[in-house]
Structure formats: structure tokens, C-alpha cells
Amino acid sequence: MNSQVYPMPNRTDLDISLAGRTDLDFPVGSREPVQPMGRMLIDSGRLAPDDVQRILDYQSRAGLPFGEAGVALGLLADDDVQQVLAAQFGHAALSPDSGLAGELVAATDPDSDTVEHLRALRSQLMLRWFENDDRQAALAVVSPGAGEGRSYIAANLAVLFSQLGKRTILIDADLRHPRQHQIFGVPGRVGLSAILAGRAGWEAVSEVKAVPGLWLLPAGAVPPNPQELLARPGFARLIAALRSSYEVILIDTPAAESCADAGTIAARAGAALMVACRDRSSVPRLASLSEDLRQFGTTIVGAVLNGAPDHAARR
Structure with missing residues (x-):
């Protein structure tokens, strides 16, 4: 996997109001002192x-x-x-029977060349977005089509950011074909969809115990109206509340060409990382997605090329 992140100059700040709800009581990440x-x-x-x-x-x-x-x-x-x-030393090196999916290479194969490329991407994202002057926290991972590696990139970046000591939460906002609960081996019955429907609160967030400093908000039950749920003010309030507790918020999204969800999610996050897959992604579709995101006022922090053939079939 090769990565190149290019800064984009135009960014529209979102005016996100908590609408009277000032505390959603989400867990704050912490790290225990290192024991002998x-x-x-x-x-x-x-x-x-x-x-x-x-x-x-x-x-x-x-x-x-x-x-x-x-x-x-x-x-x-x-x-x-x-x-x-x-x-x-905060360096995940887990055995294959840890309950995490094999594609979570940042945890199961941390010394591989692929993970070194992902670390380079992490470093660029830290400089371009998470540690810039405005101290932004949320980033949506988007791509035009299925099988281009969004879930793979988002999951592995979440592990790598947590290894930096950053309080990190990964949100699976793909309310159509969610996968993050499978990748991390956590229950996926209650999650984002229940929160947006007003049926759950912070208990929907799962701590990934195998990876210190990382939390996951799974998608939960697949709803009949994902676009409407994501467009409601509650999603913007959720991200605003999480910004006060987490230093890095990564959001997985569905394929942009199949529905309007990705644009809505990226607009709420304020920024997007575009994923392309070698021999799979179409340049015109990438250009079209980029233009659509700009019209939403979303900062495109950069783009990453997912070139590993065995990752091409992963969302």
C-alpha cells in the first residue's frame, strides 16, 4: 500500500450546535500506568x-x-x-487467536511493510489534520465504490493512532453493510443506529480491550432509513460530544456511488480521507466524489492508494 496525502486549501467549518444537550456521557479514553x-x-x-x-x-x-x-x-x-x-511500550503485537480479524494488520503483523506504509499515512494525517492549528478531531474515510478498502484503512489507522497514545474512537457509520464489529470481534447488535434513533447512549461504545486507548462505536442493527438517520441533528451532536472526549475520531462510510450517506457523514465530520484501490478505482468516479465533497464544504485532507491485491475485496 502506498500513501500520498495532499493538503486542500478550502475548508468550511461546520456550525454544530449541541441543541441544549451538553453531555452525552461518553466514556473518556485513558491509559493505566505501566506496570513492572x-x-x-x-x-x-x-x-x-x-x-x-x-x-x-x-x-x-x-x-x-x-x-x-x-x-x-x-x-x-x-x-x-x-x-x-x-x-x-504501547505496541500491539497480538496473536492470531486474539479475536481480531487477520486484516487488522496494524495489530497482528505490526512489523510488516504494509503497516510501515500505514504509519507514514498516520504521520501525514497528524500533521495535516489532527495536529493542525485548529486541532480538528474527526475524519471520514470515503471512496466511490465497494471493495476499495475503506473499512480496512479506517480500522488499521484507528489501531495506529491509539498506539501514539491518542484517545481514539472508530465509528462504523456504514449503516448498510457494516463490518467493523466483525473486524474487532465485538458485539454489533447495538450501535450508532440505536443512538441516532434515541434508543441507546454511551453503552453502545465498546472498548477494544486488546488495543489500549481504542474504542469502537459499531453500526448496530441495519435500519430501514440510514440516510434519514445520518441527516438528523443527532449525528452532528454526537460527533461534537465525542470531540470533547477523544483526540482522534475516525468514521467508516458506505460506498459513495451507491448512496448519499458518505457525503452526509463527511460533511458532519468536516473532513475526508479519500481511498482508491489500484486496478479497481475509476479516476472519473474519484474526481466526481472529490467535487461532491467540496460542494458539501468538506475538507479533503488527502488521498491514499490501497495497492495490496489481498485487500482489494475489502470494503
Whole structure:
């Protein structure tokens, strides 16, 4: 995957009013202080307190780091040490049986070339949007057609932003063919659609426990009127409320050519990242989507080319 992000000069700020509702009581992201390796291994059930003391005694005599001392005594495996180090340094390195989908490469294969490209994209987005002078927080991920990689890009960026220590929430606003609850392995029965219909509140937001600092608002039940729900003032109020609690808000969207939802979502977010897929996306359709977004007053922060063939079929 290659990424290029180009700044666009025209941005229309949205005048979003909370309409009298000043607190939707959404959870604020936080990070626990980093614990010693021994304590983390006890809490996970990998070591007993007596084992930790044996390692500490040997560590003192041999002058080795705790992890190396545990491996030398046969009480720990290298994988145990690497997993704890990853947790201590905020670097997701999860096993394939973690409950996360394999396409979430930022968590399951963090050292791959693909994830390095995604990190480069993250860095550009931080400079262009999330840490610019206006401190914007929300970004919609859009593309013209199906199978171009919107859900894949949005999910992996969410993991990578959380690894920066940014309080991050991913909203699945594809109320037609939602996928984020499947990618992250969380229940998807209650979500955005219920909030917009006035039937749920903050309990619809799920903490992604395998990825510290990341929350997911799934789409929830597929409603019969997605466009009308997204166009209601409640969606704008929701994003405004989340801005006070989260530093990064990423929003997954449906294919723009199949419905008007993506334009509405991007307008509420204030900005969009356009996704194209090599050998799949049409340049005229991308140009048409770009023009439509500009007419909505949406900042196009940039564009990313999703070039990996095995990602082409993913929304």
C-alpha cells in the first residue's frame, strides 16, 4: 500500500450546535500506568508470585533484565517476554487467536511493510489534520465504490493512532453493510443506529480491550432509513460530544456511488480521507466524489492508494 496525502486549501467549518444537550456521557479514553513486567505476568496468570521472586533473585545475581532471567530459568518463553514488552511500550503485537480479524494488520503483523506504509499515512494525517492549528478531531474515510478498502484503512489507522497514545474512537457509520464489529470481534447488535434513533447512549461504545486507548462505536442493527438517520441533528451532536472526549475520531462510510450517506457523514465530520484501490478505482468516479465533497464544504485532507491485491475485496 502506498500513501500520498495532499493538503486542500478550502475548508468550511461546520456550525454544530449541541441543541441544549451538553453531555452525552461518553466514556473518556485513558491509559493505566505501566506496570513492572513481573506484576503484568502475575495478573495475566502466566507466573505465580513465587516464580517472580525466583526470577528477581536470579536477575540480581546474574545482572540480566527480568525477561532474560525468566527465560534462562525456564519460567518464561521468548513470546511471553515480547508480549509484555509490547504492552509496556504501547505496541500491539497480538496473536492470531486474539479475536481480531487477520486484516487488522496494524495489530497482528505490526512489523510488516504494509503497516510501515500505514504509519507514514498516520504521520501525514497528524500533521495535516489532527495536529493542525485548529486541532480538528474527526475524519471520514470515503471512496466511490465497494471493495476499495475503506473499512480496512479506517480500522488499521484507528489501531495506529491509539498506539501514539491518542484517545481514539472508530465509528462504523456504514449503516448498510457494516463490518467493523466483525473486524474487532465485538458485539454489533447495538450501535450508532440505536443512538441516532434515541434508543441507546454511551453503552453502545465498546472498548477494544486488546488495543489500549481504542474504542469502537459499531453500526448496530441495519435500519430501514440510514440516510434519514445520518441527516438528523443527532449525528452532528454526537460527533461534537465525542470531540470533547477523544483526540482522534475516525468514521467508516458506505460506498459513495451507491448512496448519499458518505457525503452526509463527511460533511458532519468536516473532513475526508479519500481511498482508491489500484486496478479497481475509476479516476472519473474519484474526481466526481472529490467535487461532491467540496460542494458539501468538506475538507479533503488527502488521498491514499490501497495497492495490496489481498485487500482489494475489502470494503
